[in-house]
Amino acid sequence: MSPENGESLCPVCGFDLGYQAWEGAEASLEICPSCGIQFGYDEAAGGDPARRVAAHRAWRERWLSAGCPWTSKGKPPPAGWNGREQVERSSPHRQG
Numbered sequence: 001m002s003p004e005n006g007e008s009l010c011p012v013c014g015f016d017l018g019y020q021a022w023e024g025a026e027a028s029l030e031i032c033p034s035c036g037i038q039f040g041y042d043e044a045a046g047g048d049p050a051r052r053v054a055a056h057r058a059w060r061e062r063w064l065s066a067g068c069p070w071t072s073k074g075k076p077p078p079a080g081w082n083g084r085e086q087v088e089r090s091s092p093h094r095q096g
């Protein structure tokens, strides 16, 4: 029921962060270089996990409608990076 547990994928865009965005109620305070969300700031949602999930979804929809851009200015995207494929791969609603 909690696919993000123990994983290092961004809960918004599916980028492999290499760390957990959230460990329980503890935010990493890092910024995802892919979608630009900062864990613990942009979606703190008053510490409410359900609202945090909704905030992640809202951020993802905004990022998708912006065309899945790479947002980090200091860090280049991995070779062959494709934001839309990345988020579709990681989506819990994927088919099959």
Ligand SMILES: [Zn+2]
Binding pocket: 010, 011, 012, 013, 014, 015, 032, 033, 034, 035, 036, 037
């Ligand atoms: Zn992200």
